[in-house]
Amino acid sequence: METIVKPERPGGFLDFLPADYLAREDMLKKIEGVYRSFGFDPIETPRIEFLKTLAGETSDTGKNIFHIKSSQDDEPLAMPFDHTVPFARLLAANPYDAKKRTGIRLPWRRMVVGPVFRSDTPQSGRYRQFYQFDVDIAGTASMIADAEIVALMYLTMKALGVENFRIKVNNRKVLNGLAMLAGIRNRDRISADDITKEMMRILDKLDKIGIDQVLKELQAIPENPEFPAPGLTAEAAEKIRSFLSLRGDNIQKIGRCGELFHGVNIAQEGLEELSRILNYLRSMDIPEAYVEIDFSIARGLDYYTGPVFETVLSDAPGFGSVFSGGRYNDLVKRFTGKSLPATGTSIGVDRLFAALSHLGLLDKSRQTVTEVMILRLEKDRDHQYLEIASQLRRIGINTEISMVEDNSFKGQFNYAISRGIKFIVICGALEFEKETVQVKNLETRKQEEISRADLETYFIKK
């Protein structure tokens, strides 16, 4: 007695049947088309890295890293949670050698697509394995790079047929300035840096919990003194209120924010960068309605150092961020000790797929790549059926020969219909005698009798 293994699948990991696979493949092709138009070169990095590569010095960010348990390696391994960290590792490992002409010549723009892994508890639109399609520009601090990234985000969403979305833009430098303005400094054994991160995390919740709750959380004194709560004074909270209450169009917001941050250099620098990005976007004809300065956007990953971007679907805000990124000038430093400016973004392909699916914006009608199926009606004619199939394949028609067990017409006919195949080739005793075939279009229900000699030209015209 064999043991039955249940056909179970771990939560947060997806199967893709043909209809879904083909629809997602279409998405990936459209995304890649836009990315290539900006000159991003394709590369690939492995599904497994050293844990220390991904986690860095602090294991803080590593809380949702997918660890690998059994391995013959002494050094612990793990699965990448994004493509950016392996990219930084790749940059550090391949410096350009002018003499040998090897390594990576900077500045460099590269794209990468593949699964990434997070050990979160899965939920709808949140997976433990999902595809990210990433672009990054390394080796330049120019805001042209950041503007190109935002332009690419806009064009990609458009290419995917999405109309209602918003790219929210902010700058970590502005938020760092805010921390100074709010008087955040080292406290006991907690660094100002960690407290600032916690402040950003709270700000990021603005659209969910509202300004009053945000200010309340910012002023809260934690029970655990080790917790990096901002614990702001009422006075500081008021400054944050006026910061979060800034309204107007993008230019006005930047102007008003500038007044608020009078004398805070780091924030002024951040605002200057944002305004430069907006200017470049204008040159690239990116409509202003799609790009919005939002000072509450912080981004969860702590390697960002400058502009940050986040895309949300206006019709499906519940799915959260689908296409996000930012500038990370210090990530390569982890591996080389020296900063290397870089900026980029990443589309959460599977989450966007789920969201568009939810909105009914995906065409999942295609169930198969087969264009023609040859029916096998006569028992002794398999060689001729195979010949016809080869004839069609030679001219680039995806052709399958019926593998349905019985040679009844109805069984094979219904099989072709249920598989969603467009054409069937019918060739029985009658046709063999006349050296013709019947070609039936199952979509239009029209049938034509074609002589065997004309079969190729018939399909080439189609």
Place this chain on the structure above:
RNA sequence: GUGGGUGUAGCUCAGUUGGCAGAGCACCGGGUUGUGGCCCCGGUUGUCGAGGGUUCAAAUCCCUUCACUCACCCCA
């Protein structure tokens, strides 16, 4: 980590105050067999998530546990 929900046939699920374990799909056999997803007849399919308790009797009530799932948190 916190709070809901669900576990019954290969799949989707029904199962009444506790009283023989069910349907559809799928699958197998037979009939039909050259034009639209059939149709007709027959058949197989169960550790009712697991363990314990109450009871003459538990899928059903109670306790424990596990798995899955949704929401919060966080993120793509």
